[in-house]
Amino acid sequence: MAQGTPEPSHPSAPSAAPGPTELAAAATPEPTKRLPAEARGYFVLGSLAVTLPFAIGCFVVAGALSADVPDALGWGLRATAVAVVVLGGIALPLLRWRSWRYEVRDEELDLLRGAAVVRRTLIPMTRVQHVDTTRNVVGDLFGLRSVVVHTAAGSNDIPALRPAEAEAIRDRIAQLARRPDEL
Amino acid sequence: MAALDNVREILFAAVVGLIVGGGAGGMSSLLGLALGIGGVALALGAGYVRWSNTTYRVTGGALHFRRGVLTPDETTIPIARIEAIDATQGPVQRLFGVHELHVQTAGGGSGGEIVLRAVSDAAARDLREAAGLPDPTAVDLAEWRLGMGGLVVTALTAPQIGVLLPLVGGLAAAGDDLFFGQRGERLVDRLPTDAGGIALLIAAVAGLAFLLSFLGAIVAFGGFVLVRDGDRLRIRRGILQRRAASIPLGRVHAVDVVEGALRRPFGLAALRVETAGYRSEPAAAQTLVPLLRTSDVRDVLREFVPGLAVEPSPLRRPPARARRRYVTLPLLAGALAGAAATVIWPPVWPVLPGLALLGGIDGLLRWRAAGWRVDGSRIVIRQRVLARRTLLARVDRLQELALSVSPFQRRAHLASFQLAVGSGRRGRVRHLDRDVAGSLFERLRPVSP
Numbered sequence: 010m011a012q013g014t015p016e017p018s019h020p021s022a023p024s025a026a027p028g029p030t031e032l033a034a035a036a037t038p039e040p041t042k043r044l045p046a047e048a049r050g051y052f053v054l055g056s057l058a059v060t061l062p063f064a065i066g067c068f069v070v071a072g073a074l075s076a077d078v079p080d081a082l083g084w085g086l087r088a089t090a091v092a093v094v095v096l097g098g099i100a101l102p103l104l105r106w107r108s109w110r111y112e113v114r115d116e117e118l119d120l121l122r123g124a125a126v127v128r129r130t131l132i133p134m135t136r137v138q139h140v141d142t143t144r145n146v147v148g149d150l151f152g153l154r155s156v157v158v159h160t161a162a163g164s165n166d167i168p169a170l171r172p173a174e175a176e177a178i179r180d181r182i183a184q185l186a187r188r189p190d191e192l
Numbered sequence: 193m194a195a196l197d198n199v200r201e202i203l204f205a206a207v208v209g210l211i212v213g214g215g216a217g218g219m220s221s222l223l224g225l226a227l228g229i230g231g232v233a234l235a236l237g238a239g240y241v242r243w244s245n246t247t248y249r250v251t252g253g254a255l256h257f258r259r260g261v262l263t264p265d266e267t268t269i270p271i272a273r274i275e276a277i278d279a280t281q282g283p284v285q286r287l288f289g290v291h292e293l294h295v296q297t298a299g300g301g302s303g304g305e306i307v308l309r310a311v312s313d314a315a316a317r318d319l320r321e322a323a324g325l326p327d328p329t330a331v332d333l334a335e336w337r338l339g340m341g342g343l344v345v346t347a348l349t350a351p352q353i354g355v356l357l358p359l360v361g362g363l364a365a366a367g368d369d370l371f372f373g374q375r376g377e378r379l380v381d382r383l384p385t386d387a388g389g390i391a392l393l394i395a396a397v398a399g400l401a402f403l404l405s406f407l408g409a410i411v412a413f414g415g416f417v418l419v420r421d422g423d424r425l426r427i428r429r430g431i432l433q434r435r436a437a438s439i440p441l442g443r444v445h446a447v448d449v450v451e452g453a454l455r456r457p458f459g460l461a462a463l464r465v466e467t468a469g470y471r472s473e474p475a476a477a478q479t480l481v482p483l484l485r486t487s488d489v490r491d492v493l494r495e496f497v498p499g500l501a502v503e504p505s506p507l508r509r510p511p512a513r514a515r516r517r518y519v520t521l522p523l524l525a526g527a528l529a530g531a532a533a534t535v536i537w538p539p540v541w542p543v544l545p546g547l548a549l550l551g552g553i554d555g556l557l558r559w560r561a562a563g564w565r566v567d568g569s570r571i572v573i574r575q576r577v578l579a580r581r582t583l584l585a586r587v588d589r590l591q592e593l594a595l596s597v598s599p600f601q602r603r604a605h606l607a608s609f610q611l612a613v614g615s616g617r618r619g620r621v622r623h624l625d626r627d628v629a630g631s632l633f634e635r636l637r638p639v640s641p
Contacts, residue, residue: 023241029449037634052426116637117638126596126599127596128595128596130592131209131633132592132596133590134638136589136591136592149239160591161445161591161614162592162612162613162614162618163592165592
């Protein structure tokens with residue numbers, strides 16, 4: 010799925026597997042660079058950090074329900090908790106990892122991501138104000154960094170890159186963004 | 193001009209002194225008067241010391257500004273870096289015939305890098321001459337003023353009503369604690385329970401919110417003046433507190449035409465400028481024109497922001513098959529909210545179809561508003577979020593482009609398009625044909641040099 014093959018333009022055309030290539034509408038190829046394999050663990054752990062406490066809370070509430078509440082409610086709560094952890098904590102982050110693509114071009118940064126809603130973002134290099142590499146606790150566990158690109162409108166990041174790659178991307182963007190341009 | 197710069201503080205001190213003096217029961221009124229006079233004297237003294245420690249001079253090709261008593265700060269701006277010197281005059285400054293000067297530089301925010309609070313006419317002229325800037329009073333500048341009638345209409349149609357309602361609720365709660373707390377008799381218990389009483393109460397609260405909003409808008413937009421001086425826009429507004437902003441035209445990346453729900457039926461709108469900031473400085477979106485006829489938008493822009501004076505031709509719309517998608521989600525959301533309310537309190541069941549209908553209508557209106565058009569080096573994006581907002585933006589200053597496809601859109605060959613301008617404002621059109629959205633995306637992306 011590296012190359013962006015132009016889509017047939019029939020409104021009713023049934024599309025194939027919902028891969029990221031869906032967004033290729035015209036000439037420019039889609040980004041191709043993927044996140045490293047370690048990023049899977051980073052994505053999953055990051056999502057579990059949110060979903061697990063929720064699931065534990067559900068189990069605690071289910072256990073503490075008084076006797077006159079129907080049993081089904083407690084089991085429903087437990088089932089929800091398990092589903093949230095399995096889907097939201099494991100499956101979704103893996104899908105997110107699988108769909109992530111990025112590309113640093115001379116004139117723009119191209120990001121493509123999203124498990125269900127596929128989203129492609131372009132940031133013109135001339136609009137980049139500054140670029141950082143950042144690290145966090147979860148990323149450190151996997152030896153990963155992220156690159157954050159700031160424009161006047163806000164920031165975008167490429168999460169979970171190997172340090173050497175993150176630094177190379179940061180320096181390349183900084184170099185490309187240096188072109189003088191008014192704000 | 194001396195310490196009178198501090199008139200506001202002095203008056204405040206005097207009033208506090210007099211109130212403390214007059215109000216405290218045990219104190220004689222003579223002592224109170226003495227305290228008041230003492231306060232005035234103290235404020236006058238402090239003002240004098242502050243004034244005598246604030247100096248500016250132009251030497252060695254730079255403007256030096258020094259202020260502060262214990263830890264003086266000195267700011268130096270090379271003359272060549274001064275882009276403009278803006279003058280404003282508040283009521284107190286007018287009383288003493290002085291001006292407040294804002295020395296503007298490229299990196300500075302809208303408030304001015306150096307602010308000289310009380311400068312005479314002659315001194316202002318000298319400073320401008322030293323900086324090599326033309327005298328603004330000598331040239332005839334494009335100017336837009338909000339008249340008395342315009343101010344009243346602006347205030348009547350001000351969009352803050354929705355924002356103020358919770359505030360009134362908060363005030364009511366605070367009043368509840370203050371006035372009814374101790375006696376064990378709470379306001380909540382005295383609320384009317386019959387339908388007529390409730391309606392009356394709601395009307396009273398809404399009326400109060402409207403009144404506050406009206407007064408707020410009068411205070412904020414009173415004396416609104418927009419001036420274009422070469423490549424700079426100057427905006428001054430406000431009755432109690434005079435706000436002045438000076439915006440280089442080059443930083444205006446977009447203009448937003450906001451047609452509020454109360455204004456659009458009368459063909460009225462407001463214009464906002466979306467300007468870019470550096471990261472250290474908050475980006476500003478602010479009122480360029482508080483009220484104008486929608487049909488005059490292009491003429492006003494031609495005069496003040498010529499780069500964005502887009503011809504008012506119709507926009508391209510999302511395809512017909514997108515309408516259902518605009519309607520479905522808000523309709524379901526309304527129905528869901530109604531269902532939740534009904535489960536909690538069954539007698540309110542009519543809100544279920546009511547909210548669903550409202551949601552559906554809102555979706556339909558959003559569908560009708562959505563549109564886009566590329567006009568040379570400018571893009572027009574229209575969407576509706578309560579008010580209908582049309583963003584006119586410079587293509588060469590777009591900060592971000594995005595295209596997104598949800599699983600539902602994928603089946604119908606649709607995509608949503610979004611862009612961001614320097615102020616952080618995002619313009620979005622949902623459910624375009626995917627090929628149309630894709631070619632728009634390609635058309636707006638940066639061209640390789």
